[in-house]
Structure formats: structure tokens, C-alpha cells
Amino acid sequence: MAMSRSPQDARASALLDWYARHRRVLPWRALPGRRADPYHVWLSEIMLQQTTVATVKSYFDHFVARWPRVQDLAAAPLDDVLHAWQGLGYYARARNLHKCARAVATDHGGRFPEIEAELLALPGVGPYTAAAIAAIAFDQPASPVDGNIERVVARLRHIAEPLPAGKKAIQAAARNLTPRARAGDFAQAMMDLGAMVCTPRAPKCGLCPWHDACAARAAGDAEDLPARAARTPKPTRHGVAFWIEDATGRVLLRRRPERGLLGGMMEIPSTDWRDDPWGLDEASGHAPLPAAAWAEVGEVRHTFTHFHLRLTVVRGTADSGSVVDGTWVHPDAFGGQALPTLMKKVVRRALVP
Ligand code: SF4
Numbered sequence: 001m002a003m004s005r006s007p008q009d010a011r012a013s014a015l016l017d018w019y020a021r022h023r024r025v026l027p028w029r030a031l032p033g034r035r036a037d038p039y040h041v042w043l044s045e046i047m048l049q050q051t052t053v054a055t056v057k058s059y060f061d062h063f064v065a066r067w068p069r070v071q072d073l074a075a076a077p078l079d080d081v082l083h084a085w086q087g088l089g090y091y092a093r094a095r096n097l098h099k100c101a102r103a104v105a106t107d108h109g110g111r112f113p114e115i116e117a118e119l120l121a122l123p124g125v126g127p128y129t130a131a132a133i134a135a136i137a138f139d140q141p142a143s144p145v146d147g148n149i150e151r152v153v154a155r156l157r158h159i160a161e162p163l164p165a166g167k168k169a170i171q172a173a174a175r176n177l178t179p180r181a182r183a184g185d186f187a188q189a190m191m192d193l194g195a196m197v198c199t200p201r202a203p204k205c206g207l208c209p210w211h212d213a214c215a216a217r218a219a220g221d222a223e224d225l226p227a228r229a230a231r232t233p234k235p236t237r238h239g240v241a242f243w244i245e246d247a248t249g250r251v252l253l254r255r256r257p258e259r260g261l262l263g264g265m266m267e268i269p270s271t272d273w274r275d276d277p278w279g280l281d282e283a284s285g286h287a288p289l290p291a292a293a294w295a296e297v298g299e300v301r302h303t304f305t306h307f308h309l310r311l312t313v314v315r316g317t318a319d320s321g322s323v324v325d326g327t328w329v330h331p332d333a334f335g336g337q338a339l340p341t342l343m344k345k346v347v348r349r350a351l352v353p
Contacts, residue, residue, distance in 0.1 A: 011213055012179040012186060018209035019189035022196065026053065027060050029188070036184070038112035038137035039070045045129045046097050048146075051088055053195070059088055070112070073098070074105035082265060082338035091265050091340060095258070096124025114138040136184040143174040144187050148194025153177065154226035155198060158215035162227040170226070198222075236308040240283035241270040241300070243313055243350040244291060246320035250328035251350075252288065253337060261304065266337045268346045269326065273309055280314065288326060291316025298349045302342040309342070313349050 005013075020032065028044035030036040043063060047056040063084060067073040073081070078098050085094035100123045104112055112133060113119055119130035132144035145153070150170050153159070157173045159166055179186055197204045205217045216222040244252040254269045256262050271278055271286040284294055294314040302309045320328050329337060334347060 007213075008177065009179065011177065011210065012182075014209040015189045015193065016182060016185055019185060019192060022192065023188070024053075024192050024195070027057055027064075035139075036137050038133060040064065041133050041137040042070075042100075042112060042125075042129070043097075045132045046093055046100075046124065047088060049093065049129075050090060055088070059084075069110065070101050071105045071110045074101040078264065079338055083336070086338065087341070089341065091262055091338075093124060095264055099123040100125060112137065114140065116140060116142050132187065135178075135187045139182065139184045141178055141180050141183045142187075143171070143178045143183070145171050145174050146191060146194075148192075148198075149174060149187070149190045150194075150226060151200065152190050152194045152198045152210075155203070155216035155222045156210055156214050158219060158225070160225065160227060162229040164229070166226060234303070234307050235275065236310060237273040237275060238277040238310050238312075239270045239273040240278050240280070240286075240312045240314060241268045241346050242287045242289075242291075242294075243268055243297065243315045243346070244287070244289055244318050245315070246318065246328055248320075248330075250320065250330050252318070252320075252326045253329050253339075254288065254326040262340045262342070264338075265340045265343070267339075267343050268313075268350075270311060273307075273311075277310075278312070280312075283312075283314075287316070289318040289322060291318050300342070300345045300349050302345060311342070311346060313346055315350060 023032075026044075028036070028040040044056060044060055047059055063073070066084065067076055076098070078095065081098045082091060082094050085091065085097075088094070103122055104110060114134065116130045116134040119125055119133050120127065125133070128144050128146060131142040132146075134140035134142040135144055145167075150163070150167070153170050153174045154166065156177075159169045159173060161169055193208070197208050201223060203222050205211055205214065205222065208214065208217075211217060214222070216225050242252075252269060253266045256265050256267050258264050269288045271283050280294060280296065284291075287294075294316045297313040297315050300311045300313060302311070331347065331351060339347065
């Protein structure tokens, strides 16, 4: 007698059938029926955090061409990795990427662990990334929940509790939906469904393999889900950046501390970034070198995850012989320095006031 399929199996196979026809071709993805390279999955997932697929493609290709195996990335100097990461933001992620490559190369013999809990112990690998690698690279029954999957699940199950509190219920529902077989394809299918069909605005429910099962579609409020709690506005911080030239036109750069925002990156030295604006007299006491006079060049604005920053750029000259902390570099050679986007804005402002 033929066994009838459970609703969970039926739902999973409807989505997997859709995926077989509509899956996106992505450089880090294995061809149908093939096992993905764990190094590629890990690298792409770290790059994709907070960045779009379109942006990541060229970075991914560049990294894999330059460092074809995780051991190659582990052996690269950190500065090279930070430099190649420029434009992807969140440099703490690049530092952890390098640390993680080293951990895999030295502690795991160059092979990523297959178990979610062991992946979670690697530097820079959080619950989402561990689940994504376990599912996509090793077909473990793990349930990664990224923004796309969050949206699909919240709508399918009509989970109305606003984010971030609603994440727990969404995660539990995603685990419930995940089939024991082909968990990696299932996760990627949900990602693709969210990216192409179950879009934030105007979801194409008529093309969706879960049209009949979807609670939000039936209720007619899919676009309202997932709901988000009202955000508190970001504070604005203030600082002064010191563009200091020596007699030959070289500029003082300094490396930021390893820990903290933009850690390990190069910077045009600046004061602390604080809630109150700085007066120039007060700020000059925090310059890395005294200058005969400081001239205000202009302002740079930048937004980080948790605050807006306004940096006043001032220019001065100093004697390069007296430097203790920093390095003198001609602006023509800035291309070889790991300068984050904020500092590139400062450079542009100083060179083209
Ligand atoms: Fe999203 Fe519509 Fe599919 Fe529901 S039916 S999962 S809202 S695309």
C-alpha cells in the first residue's frame, strides 16, 4: 500500500521542485546534485552578511582566485586580506575571516568541521553561518535563517510578533519546516524564494510553490510581515581628523587598535568620537603631533550600524622626525594601505577640499 506523504514532506518537495527549475546560478554554489565546497560556502556567507549578492560576486571571485584554498587564505598576511576586503565594510569580519582560516588550517587540518556546534566554535562564525555551512556544505539538517528566509517563514506561518522579538518563533518554525533530507537545497531554495518571489514589496504569490499553504497570502497581509519594532534613532558622534603633512608631502597614517570599530585598519589620526562637538583648540591637544597651525578643510559624514559620525578634517604640517606612533605615506601610495571607507572620504576631502 502506498504511504501518503506528511504535509511537511509535501511542502518541502513542492519547494524543492520549484528550486530545481528556478535556482539562481551563484559563483559559490555547487551545480545540481554536487556537494558545495565548504570553503566557498563559508567565504560567501561571511561576505554576504549585510551586503548584497551583486556586490559579493566580484569579491568572492577575487578571493578564490587569489587564495584558492582555506590554507592559502590562512597563510596570507592580514594586511593583504584587509586590503582585498576594502569596500565590503565591517573590517572586524575580515579579521575574523583570517583568524578562522588559520583555525581551520591549523586545528582542523584544512577541513571545515561538519557539525553545527563545532562550526560555531570557529572565529566569526555565528549561529546563522554555522547552520548555513552545516546545511549547504554538509547536508546536515540545520536551519539557517537569513533575512530572506525570515520573511518567507513569517509569512507562510503568519508570525506577526515584531522583530527582533519574533525571531525566536520564526527560527522554531523554520526548524519545523526543514526536511531531514536535502536540508542544504531546502535552505537555498528558501533563500531564492525570498529573493525572487516572496519579495519585501509586492510578493509574487501567484508564482509561489507555497501559494496554497501560505497563511499571510490567505489573510491578505503578506506585505506587512515580518513586522518590525519601531527603531530608536541613531545618535550622532563628533570627531576631528588630523591631516598632517611633512615637508615632502607625506601624510601621517596610524593603525587603529586591533579591537573595536575598524580594528586593525589604517586611519588618518583623529580625536575620540564623542557625543559633543569638539572645539578646534580643545581638539588640537589630542593631535598625534603639534602643528604650527591647524586649518579647517571641511566635514565628512559617515554612518555606522549604531551611530552617525561627523568628522571635521583639519590640515597642518609637522616635522616627520618626531613621530612615534604612525607611518608617513605619500597620498600616491594610499592605494596600498588598508584604509576603510570612512578614511577614504577623509582623504578625498583633504585632497579636494
Ligand atoms: Fe510569500 Fe506569497 Fe509565497 Fe506566501 S504565497 S510565501 S507571501 S510569495
